Amino acid sequence: MKATRFWRNLQLGFTLLTVSFLLYPVIAFAFPPQSLARDYLQSNAVEETGAKNLVSSIYLGYRAFDTLGETIVLLVSVIGTLTLLSQGMKRGEERESKDEQVSFALALEKRKTHALRTNLMEAVSGKLGPIVLLFGFYVMLYGHISPGGGFQGGVIIASAMIFLALGNQTEHQMKLNDPAVLVRIEAASFLILVSVSAGSLFIGPLPGETMKASIIFLNILIGLKVGTSIAMMCIAMMGINHHD
Numbered sequence: 001m002k003a004t005r006f007w008r009n010l011q012l013g014f015t016l017l018t019v020s021f022l023l024y025p026v027i028a029f030a031f032p033p034q035s036l037a038r039d040y041l042q043s044n045a046v047e048e049t050g051a052k053n054l055v056s057s058i059y060l061g062y063r064a065f066d067t068l069g070e071t072i073v074l075l076v077s078v079i080g081t082l083t084l085l086s087q088g089m090k091r092g093e094e095r096e097s098k099d100e101q102v103s104f105a106l107a108l109e110k111r112k113t114h115a116l117r118t119n120l121m122e123a124v125s126g127k128l129g130p131i132v133l134l135f136g137f138y139v140m141l142y143g144h145i146s147p148g149g150g151f152q153g154g155v156i157i158a159s160a161m162i163f164l165a166l167g168n169q170t171e172h173q174m175k176l177n178d179p180a181v182l183v184r185i186e187a188a189s190f191l192i193l194v195s196v197s198a199g200s201l202f203i204g205p206l207p208g209e210t211m212k213a214s215i216i217f218l219n220i221l222i223g224l225k226v227g228t229s230i231a232m233m234c235i236a237m238m239g240i241n242h243h244d
Contacts (some may be wrong), residue, residue: 051144126167133160140223150219154226161231186228193221
């Protein structure tokens with residue numbers, strides 16, 4: 001008991017010491033470097049990157065490698081989630097093979113309101129899917145001049161793919177809700193993103209118009225990567241696993 005309390009106090013003390021060590025430079029230094037970076041970006045970001053949206057110019061122009069790290073974190077999250085889902089499905093199949101399947105759902109003829117609600121959801125989501133998909137591409141493509149970008153557009157695109165999957169439960173013919181197709185798009189976009197980021201080490205800084213085009217291109221890659229990753233996780237949770 002005493003040993004456990006000692007280790008807890010030791011961990012707490014180490015945590016407080018680490019936090020104090022990290023916060024000390026921020027509190028002690030009187031010179032605010034944030035204002036210097038802010039003023040520089042406000043004065044030069046548009047001219048150097050060609051992007052009117054300063055957020056896009058920062059995370060794709062000045063700090064693109066941080067953005068690459070964020071996509072890697074998302075990739076690891078997708079791999080972990082899909083691994084857990086696949087293990088859960090395998091365990092469920094093993095239990096069903098050993099024991100009789102127990103279902104607490106009512107028969108379809110005894111739940112007409114549920115069937116009607118399902119039909120309405122499929123009809124509405126099927127109509128909303130293309131509209132949301134178009135809006136997602138707009139946010140992704142125009143993120144350099146207006147609020148948006150690859151991450152925001154990718155989330156909207158993922159929502160559109162989920163809508164299309166919900167509206168296409170009985171007809172498994174769409175490629176946008178096929179996990180095999182989504183995996184290929186995600187892998188290709190991530191590979192190109194890594195290649196472009198690595199190539200920038202040898203090319204160096206780009207001029208304004210070229211930088212603007214590269215920001216648009218990177219937004220497209222990030223949007224496809226984020227959209228397919230999130231859509232693939234959600235579609236896997238829905239139990240859709242087919243190869244058309």
